[in-house]
Amino acid sequence: MGLPRRALRTTSISSLSAALVAGAAFGLAPATAAAAPATQAAQAADVRFVDIPGDGGTVLKGNVFSPSGAQPGQKFPAIVLPTSWAVPQIEYIAQAQKLADSGYVVVSYNSRGFWQSGGNIEVAGPPDIADASRVIDWTIANTAADPDKIGMAGVSYGAGISLLAAAHDKRVKAVGAISGWADLIESIYSGRTQHSMAAGLLTGAGFLTGRPSPELQQIMKDFLGSNLAKEQEMIDWGRKRSPATYLDQLNANKPAIMLANAWGDTIFPPNQYAKFFAQLDTPKRLELRPGDHATAEATGLLGLPNDVWTNTQRWFDHHLKGVDNDIDREQPVQLKSRTSGGYEGYADWKSVGPATTRIPLNDTEKLLANVDSGANGGIVLLSNALDQFLKTPPTASIPLLPRTFAAVWQSGRYDSAQQIRGTTKLHTTVTSTKPSGTLVAYLYDVGPLGVGKLVSHAPYTFHDKAPGQAFGVDLELFSTAYDVPAGHKLALVIDTVDPLYIEHNPTGAQLTFSSPAADPSFVSVPLREK
Structure with a gap:
């Protein structure tokens, strides 16, 4: 008898997501190999793959999921998902499908410099921030997105870009920043010490899957080479790419910000997120769980049940749709111990360990x-x-x-x-x-x-x-x-x-x-x- 069309579509998306996460984790998926499964998924999942003009006309490869059965002129809240570092544009397909099924227009795009997107890797620099605004422009003009209900979310690199975009673009009303950074210097240069294994991994993945800009190549050469004569230059470069630098703008724009990270994140340790959270004067939520970089949310990218993604959608449902789902009445700091069971709620970060x-x-x-x-x-x-x-x-x-x-x-x-x-x-x-x-x-x-x-x-x-x-x-x-x-x-x-x-x-x-x-x-x- 076979599976119904919707089951086939969901199965295909989940299989594709599983292959994506496995390939990304082991560095086995070349850019040319990504195109074939993406085309297959597009047919099975009825997803539209598009070219989006970014800053300066740079082509960003993206995909669009829209709610089924939409009527002409009907508008939906929209969520923009920049991809993670070195991961193809199909990264969020399983979650995009879930969000679209619950009434969102979802636009995911490959960050500039990676895979088939144009440009160079700028590490969340000004071109990446401008790209996010251009993607919002395109989403409003080419989908059924409600321009007053725009959210952004992402894992790792996508989280950092989402926070930076919210500081620079008032149209972003809600953010889900998962395994990201608020302070890039505090993340990979804490204690004035180079986090060489993390920085080396990111640099290697960038060269394998994209085109690092000349500026990035020089910065990493100086950073990993311990060129102290360039220390202040490197710090200034990192500050420009840190959401914490734009705290006043975020507090003025007041997007609803949810931060999620893992206790053992060896790329973006949790301290810098906690400090940033404490200084936010916006609707906010901080979740910290056991794991390493992006491991807490990884099963959600496979389409499996996952607390991080469930709460991210609850966050958007409340702040973009106005759903009364209690997330605003829960304690804003939610922690899970590495050694024990459920979640603990706290009123703020200073209440965590009094x-x-x-x-x-x-x-x-x-x-x-x-x-x-x-x-x-x-x-x-x-x-x-x-x-x-x-x-x-x-x-x-x-x-x-x-x-x-x-x-x-x-x-x-x-x-x-x-x-x-x-x-x-x-x-x-x-x-x-x-x-x-x-x-x-x-x-x-x-x-x-x-x-x-x-x-x-x-x-x-x-x-x-x-x-x-x-x-x-x-x-x-x-x-x-x-x-x-x-x-x-x-x-x-x-x-x-x-x-x-x-x-x-x-x-x-x-x-x-x-x-x-x-x-x-x-x-x-x-x-x-x-």
Whole structure:
């Protein structure tokens, strides 16, 4: 008898989405291979593939889903979806179909410089922001879109472009920014340390699937080559591409903004989203879950049930359609612990971890630089995905860490579970034998056998310090939600090498960590109120 036409259409879309995500994840789908399945999907899903003129006439490859059974002159809210970094224009087909079935016009387009779209990769620069407005122009002129009900959403690169577009174009009334960034510098250069594994992955994917602009090529050469003479130029380049730079414009335009990210995002860590959220003066929502970059929402791209996409549609339903679905009455901060079950709601970010436990760092510790002690933050995209699905974060045997290369402090055993929520802060005093250096701080949950599970970490780099002269260091570790079982300890470990980062330790450098009586060293760990 066979499947009905709608079932065939949905099956085809889901299969196509599955192939897309698998291909993108392993870098196997060349640009020429993408065209054939896209054509097949267009026939099965009745989706219209189009050329959209972007800024300066640059052709952007896109697709349009429209509600079925639309009457002449009928208008619908519209959602514009810029694609993720290095992913073809068919990325959102499964979600676009769902949105169209619920009454939206959906226009997705391949960001400039990638795949068959024209132009060069500008990394959410002015041409990309202008492209978003040109796509909105085209959507209003060529579809049944209601010009007063325009939303934008995207994953990763598409999230950043959506936020930037909302700051520059008042027509954007609602945003769903999933696994994106608010501060590009804080994302890949936090603690003045290059996140080399993340930046290298993005650069390589850009060359494989698109055409990096000459400016981008030079920026990445200087960034990965540690060209400190160009540091301020690189920072200015990143600030121009950071939604946080345009906070005043966003607050003036007042689009409804939903931010969603993963605790272990190794490309865009959650701290910068949380800070940005706290400064927004718009209708807003922040969701943080276990996982790594884009892993929390990945199943939704396959057309499978997914909390991130479900809440994104609820957000649009309320703010574009006026649906009374309670999302505006829920607590605006929604967190899911890496180690326990359901969601926790909070009124704002500062309410997440109001209590603290403090670990004093009283003992003076000395270590030699340039050697990886075995404590590390894992592998980009992989380690925190394993934590999400298998509850297996990076681990280290704390008693076996070589104390020549790692400084270690531990708390006492906790009589009750410690629910860590928010941003752990380190304050210490450092003396270096060299003017430059890098340290990486790790917070571990240590069980009875001494095996530590990574709770959080962060890098810190210094330059131009006087050798032998002590200086203070204040470092925020990446925000998280993690439950430490009763009977366990917390351990702070500091070493100088981590595969995720470029280190700046000269040969033979030694670091000393002390705790002056007038300025004691400590780790402050935020806890959920019981």
